[in-house]
Amino acid sequence: MQRLTAITALLALAGLALGTGAVAADKYPSKPVKIVVGFQAGGPTDVVARLVAKALQDELKGAFVVENKPGATSNIASETVAAAQPDGYTLLLAAAPLTMNKFVFPKQKFDPLKSFEPVSKISSAPGVLAVSPKMPVKTYKEFEELAKKKPNALSYGTTGAGGTQHMATLRLEQLTGIDMLHVPYSGGSGVLNDLIAGVVDSAFMTSTGAMPNLQAGKVIPLAIAGPVRLPGLPNVPTFAELGLPGMVSDSWNGLLAPAGTPQPVIDQLAKAIAKAVQSKEFKDALIPQGAVLIGNSPGEFKSQLQAEVSHWSEQFKKVKLD
Structure with a gap:
């Protein structure tokens, strides 16, 4: 009887914990959310960040503010977010250098895979x-x-x-x-x-x-x-057309949170991003510029980051940085 009572109490506590988590997720965001960008205002990553901030603000009914922290090929911003509280109120609008920088700055204070919770890859160009x-x-x-x-x-x-x-x-x-x-x-x-x-x-x-x-x-x-000519530059050939199919360069943007951020928060953000990239505002702003809109899941984005880190590990063995 006592054992049954103890089990019942534990189940009740577990239910309370789950309920508390659900309430916390339902209330997110209850204060302003900072989206940190590792590049200057007005640049391509900043443009995407401001579109994302507005979309998240409209969808999640909270304040989302862009903060630019340029420097060290975006490492200053990445370090700031990696060290932030994992509560969903400090996010990183990352770009392609995130998966390269560990090979350029071996003493950097974060790891591109271990220090973040991927939310969604937003676009590539x-x-x-x-x-x-x-x-x-x-x-x-x-x-x-x-x-x-x-x-x-x-x-x-x-x-x-x-x-x-x-x-x-x-x-x-x-x-x-x-x-x-x-x-x-x-x-x-x-x-x-x-x-x-x-x-x-x-x-x-x-x-x-x-x-x-x-x-x-x-x-x-x-x-x-890239694989095809851009609608905005129809007369400019691809490298593949010029006989260099191996000359590919992808500049992507994605949203990440500090490692340990609650999964319900990550899921809310990912769902909002998936909806945003389908909006007329995103399409009108980015597709004419040559962007491909993505809005994938946290798991898909995580797999892509892992693949990129592995790719760059091999590539950096072949080049000498100056």
Whole structure:
């Protein structure tokens, strides 16, 4: 009898705990939620972050505020979120460098897999190789020929060593045998401004951030590092069309929370993201820029992050960072 009473009490406590968790999830968010971005305001990741903040605010009926913490190829933002309370009130709007940075900054204070709870991969976009309008080239073929004639003379801008733009250019160098001078910046806007001005000769641009300048001819697009031509740049060929099918660069954005964040909160956020990427607002803002909208599940996003970390582990063994 006493044993039965004890079991009943334990079951009651378990039910109370489950009920408390459900109530807590139902009330989320009960205070402002901070979405931390590792890049400058106005850049492609920031644009996605602000769309996400508005969508989550509308869907979950709470305040979502974007906070920009650029630096160290987004590591400052990642470290901030990894160290935050795992309560769902500090989130990370991450980009592709998240899975690369551990190989660039071996002393970083977080792990891309262990320090976060994946919520959803929001979008991806191909890189676009572009050159300054002051360059004497109009096609990719002319660019490659010039680069081969002048080893280490042409420059390329990136958002930092080991980042998406840098790895894309190193991959291009591997495939073609060209050799160029690396010029790192703290953010995408710096790369774009100096490319327009001719301070640097070339750069892999994220299509979602640079499309207006690419379309206006302020920088000259030469090739798309994705599977198909972009609707906004129908006359620009893919690298595959140019005989370089291995030249692929994907700039993605996804939402993550600190490790240990309650699963009901993760599920609420993921459900809201899945709905948001189907909205007219997201489609109108991102698809014309060359983005592919995703909005997958936490489990699917986690598997993709694991695969990317494994991929970059192998890739970084083949290149020398400068």
